[in-house]
Structures are given as structure tokens and as C-alpha cells.
Amino acid sequence: MRQLLKILLVLISMIMMACHSEESELGISWSQESARVLQSGIKNDYERKIIVLDFYTDNQVDVSVSSNETWIKPSVTINNRNGKLTIEIMENPGISSREGEVTLVVQGKTVIVNISQTGSPKVFADKDSYYLKSDKGNVVVHVKANGKLSAEIYPANCEWARVIKTTSCGDNEYVVNIGVDKNEGLGRIASLNFKIDGKTAIQDCGPCLIQEPTTFAEKTTIVTKKPGCLQVLMGNDIENLRHIRSLKLVGVINGLDFIMLKKLFLDKEESVEQYPINIDLSECSIIAGNKNPFEYFGWLPSTTFEEIFMYDEIPTGIFNNAVNLKQIVLPNNLKIVGRSAFRGCRNLKAINIPDYVEEINSKAFYNCVGLEEINLTSNSCLSSIGNQAFNTKSVLKDLTIPATVINVETEAFLGCSVSKLHLKWQEPLEVRIVPKTEGCTLCVPKGTAAIYRSTLNWLKFQNIIEE
Known part of the structure; x- marks a missing residue:
């Protein structure tokens, strides 16, 4: 034993000397x-x-x-x-x-x-999202992981999906079989969580399971508890969406939700009678941004509308050429009607502008050839009208411009035709272009007719009456 110890000491000394020699x-x-x-x-x-x-x-x-x-x-x-x-x-x-x-x-x-x-304790699935029909069925998820894998559904209280078994099928490869119940309501979402060797795996969110809603009724009400969820609640099945004739939204929506509204609309005249649609947003609030509440589940929307920067705004061009839009009720707290928001809505007959609206931007109702009524009350907070905002290519029965309007773009009334134009200014604004005067009665506040008859361009109206 002592002899062996001596030999080891000699070897260590030799190694140290060699290292020292090499360093030298x-x-x-x-x-x-x-x-x-x-x-x-x-x-x-x-x-x-x-x-x-x-x-x-x-x-x-x-x-x-x-x-x-x-x-x-x-x-x-x-x-x-x-x-x-x-x-x-x-x-x-x-x-x-x-x-x-x-x-x-x-x-x-x-x-x-x-x-x-060492390799990362991550799990890699073959897909980020699995889209499922509303019927009962099974889902097979292929994943790769380094170690013994187990899987569970998130959230833990999910009642419509369950992991049936997790099977190893090769080097670092697994198959997860999931059972899914039939969906009797709106679209829904769940996710998969994994463990490797009994420890929670490091993973990006998801993969997620998204199940389509059941068949929509012609008259449908959807409550959105959080903004950005309509693409999950309403699903991707266009044929199912075509069942809806009247849709009411209740809750908060954002830019992502407008994607679903656009899917309801058609731009071809020949389909209008088959798929007419009425939209009620009266109990909706529109917020800025395009976030979604399902990011933890791993869901990323396939399409997004341009981000909304202002709260309570109908965004630019959102209903552009929605030829099957027959009726829309705007949010009660709406403040802005975006540029070209309803441009080309050929079958829209009437629209009520909520009193809180402050801006109607350029070409908001451009080429709405069937529009007969744009209703603004004398209690309106409207302050700004953009170029050609009322250029509908139709004849409006009545149009009221409230006294609060102080910013009128140069071509605000270009192309505007109206039977009765109600102006609430006690002292009229001078504008370069007025609505078409032929066949139009200009209604002004009591005691102001003489002022209007002497004000640039308003004097062109042959029939000016006080009310």
C-alpha cells in the first residue's frame, strides 16, 4: 500500500512538472x-x-x-x-x-x-396550434423531448379535453393522444403543459388546442369578456359564419376582433340577398391595440387588422365595400368614425351617429349609394368633418350639422346631396363648398336666416327657412 502511494505521488509530481514545463x-x-x-x-x-x-x-x-x-x-x-x-x-x-x-x-x-x-429541457411540438372541428374526436400531437415525457391539459380545470396517453415512439420522440368532447357553444381554447423526468419542461407557450364553435344561429349574441378573443370564439369556418344574419357583440373589442367582423361581409353584389347581415355594437367598447388574452395558451392570430391607436374608434376602412351590411348600430360611447369606415356599403339604408362622436373622417360614407339617413342629433358632440365625409352618391333625407362643429375640411360637403340640411350655427361658418343646393331646403336657427343669406356660399340656397 505504501509502495502504491509512493508511485502515485511520483506520477502527480511528474504531471505537475510537465505542466509547469509546458507553461514555461x-x-x-x-x-x-x-x-x-x-x-x-x-x-x-x-x-x-x-x-x-x-x-x-x-x-x-x-x-x-x-x-x-x-x-x-x-x-x-x-x-x-x-x-x-x-x-x-x-x-x-x-x-x-x-x-x-x-x-x-x-x-x-x-x-x-x-x-x-447539455441539451435544453424543452419540448418541441410539430405544430403551434391544432384546430379542431366542433365534433367529438381525438387529437394526436407529435413532440420531441430529451428525457421521460409526461403531458397535461392547461388549465387544470379544463373539462372538454384530456390527455389519454403519452407514448414514446423513438429516440427523443413522443406521441400525445388527446380526447376532445363535442362543442355545444362558442369556440374554445386549451393548451398542453409538459414535464421531463418529473420536472416542468421549459417551453414556449403551447401548443394550443382550438375547437370550432357549434353551428351558429341566424340571430347570435356573443359576450367578450376580454378584447381580442373573437377569432377563437367565432372560429375559422366561413360556412358556419355565413349562418349569422344578425350579430350582437357585448363587451370590449380591439383590432383583432375586427378581423372577424370583416369575415362576415361580402364584396360581391350577387351574394347580398343570400347573406344579409345586421350588426349591433351598441353595448361594445372599442379599445386601442391588438393584443389577445390567449397568449399564454400559445395562440398567435393568423391575421391582424392594423393596430387601433385611439379608444372608441371605428378604424379606417373596416367596413369598406361590405355590400351585404344592411344595418349597423354603433357603440354608444363611440368618439371617432375612421376614414372610409363605411365606404362602399351599398345596401346600408340608415345609420345613427351616437352623440359622443367627435370626428367623422374623410370619405366615411363615400359611395354608400343606398344610404338615405345619417342621423345626428342636436345634442351631438361632433366637432370635425373630413373631406367628402357625406359623399354618398345618394340623396339623404335629412342631415343635421350640430353647433359643436368647428372644424370643416375644405371639401367636407363635396358630393353631398340632401333634401333637408339642418345647420345649428348661430353664426354660420364660411365654407368653400356646400352640399348641392338643387332641391335642398336649408334649415337654420330662428333669427339667423338673414345672416345665412349674406354668408359666403350658404347664400346660394334658394330655400332657407328658420326652425
Whole structure:
């Protein structure tokens, strides 16, 4: 035993002497901890890490460093004979382990630092989202993971989907079988959570399971508890959406939800009689942005409408050429009617503008050839009218311009035809273009007719009466 101990001590001494001799030849010496790392190599988990190896030199030496892998980023610095070899190891995004090395060249001689990194404890599914019919059925999810995999449905209280079994089918490959109940209501969403070797896996959100709603009734009411959820609640089945003749939305909506409204509308005249649609937004609030409440489930919408920047705004062009739109009730707290919002709604007969609306932007009702009524009350808060806002190409029965309007664009009334125009200004604004005067009666506040008859361009009306 003593003899064996002596032999080991001699071997250790020889190794130390060899290392010291090699360092002397290189012109550098490593710290004790750095020397240990050099000898054993660097073993790192999947996460990003920066490792610093210290060395010393008695004189100026020529040093360079490189790596054979892009995920290893080495650098070297020397300051007052104190050197540092810094090795940055990037996060491993895959499930497989990987190996690489750093090459340090000192005075033309090479030092190799071996590096190994474990795979990430992530789960990779073959799809981000699985879209399911409303019928009862099964879903098969193929995933890859490094370790023993188990799966469960999120949220834990989900009653319509369940994991039946998880089966290994090859090296790091699994199949998850999920049972899904028939859907009797609106569209719904769930997600999968995974564990690897009994520990919660690191995963991006999802994959998610989205089940289509049951067949819609002709008259449908949908309550949105959070904005951005209509694409899940209403689904992607166009044929199912075509069943809806009257839709009422209750709750909060945003830019994502307008995508679903656009799917209800047609731009071909020949289909109008088959798919007429009435929309009631009176109990809706429109908020800015296009976020969705299902991001944790891993759902990303396939399409988005341009982000809405203003609260309580019908966005630009949202109902553009919706030829089958027969009737719409706007939100009670609406403030802005966006540019070209109802442009080309050829079968829209009448629209009531809520009193809180402050702006009607350019071409809001352009080419609404069937429009007969744009109703604004004397209590309206309207302050701004954009160019050609009322250029409907039709003849409006009545149009009221409230006294609150102080900003009228140059061509605000270009192309506007109306049988009775009610102006509420006690002192009329001078405008360059007025609605068409032929066949139009201009109704003005009591005691102001003489003022209107002497005001630029309003004087063109042949029939001016006080009311």
C-alpha cells in the first residue's frame, strides 16, 4: 500500500512538472482553478454562461484565440501581465447535447479547451396550434423531448379535453393522444403543459388546442369578456359564419376582433340577398391595440387588422365595400368614425351617429349609394368633418350639422346631396363648398336666416327657412 502511494505521488509530481514545463515554454502560467478547468474541460448546462480563466505572464507574449463553433465566443485580454481568457457559451436551443473547443495560440503554441453543453429541457411540438372541428374526436400531437415525457391539459380545470396517453415512439420522440368532447357553444381554447423526468419542461407557450364553435344561429349574441378573443370564439369556418344574419357583440373589442367582423361581409353584389347581415355594437367598447388574452395558451392570430391607436374608434376602412351590411348600430360611447369606415356599403339604408362622436373622417360614407339617413342629433358632440365625409352618391333625407362643429375640411360637403340640411350655427361658418343646393331646403336657427343669406356660399340656397 505504501509502495502504491509512493508511485502515485511520483506520477502527480511528474504531471505537475510537465505542466509547469509546458507553461514555461508558453510564457504563461494558469491560476490553480483555471488549470483544473483546462485539464477536465468545461461542462455546461443548456443556459448561457460566461467563464473566465485567469493566467499570468512574465513578459509580453503573442496571444490569439478562436473557436470551431459559432455558439462559443472566446476573447483574450492581457493587462499588466494579468491575462483573462473569457469564454461565452450561448444558450442551447435544441434538445441534443453538443461539443466544441476553444483554441488558444500562445507564442505559436496551441492550448485546446474542450467544451460540452447539455441539451435544453424543452419540448418541441410539430405544430403551434391544432384546430379542431366542433365534433367529438381525438387529437394526436407529435413532440420531441430529451428525457421521460409526461403531458397535461392547461388549465387544470379544463373539462372538454384530456390527455389519454403519452407514448414514446423513438429516440427523443413522443406521441400525445388527446380526447376532445363535442362543442355545444362558442369556440374554445386549451393548451398542453409538459414535464421531463418529473420536472416542468421549459417551453414556449403551447401548443394550443382550438375547437370550432357549434353551428351558429341566424340571430347570435356573443359576450367578450376580454378584447381580442373573437377569432377563437367565432372560429375559422366561413360556412358556419355565413349562418349569422344578425350579430350582437357585448363587451370590449380591439383590432383583432375586427378581423372577424370583416369575415362576415361580402364584396360581391350577387351574394347580398343570400347573406344579409345586421350588426349591433351598441353595448361594445372599442379599445386601442391588438393584443389577445390567449397568449399564454400559445395562440398567435393568423391575421391582424392594423393596430387601433385611439379608444372608441371605428378604424379606417373596416367596413369598406361590405355590400351585404344592411344595418349597423354603433357603440354608444363611440368618439371617432375612421376614414372610409363605411365606404362602399351599398345596401346600408340608415345609420345613427351616437352623440359622443367627435370626428367623422374623410370619405366615411363615400359611395354608400343606398344610404338615405345619417342621423345626428342636436345634442351631438361632433366637432370635425373630413373631406367628402357625406359623399354618398345618394340623396339623404335629412342631415343635421350640430353647433359643436368647428372644424370643416375644405371639401367636407363635396358630393353631398340632401333634401333637408339642418345647420345649428348661430353664426354660420364660411365654407368653400356646400352640399348641392338643387332641391335642398336649408334649415337654420330662428333669427339667423338673414345672416345665412349674406354668408359666403350658404347664400346660394334658394330655400332657407328658420326652425
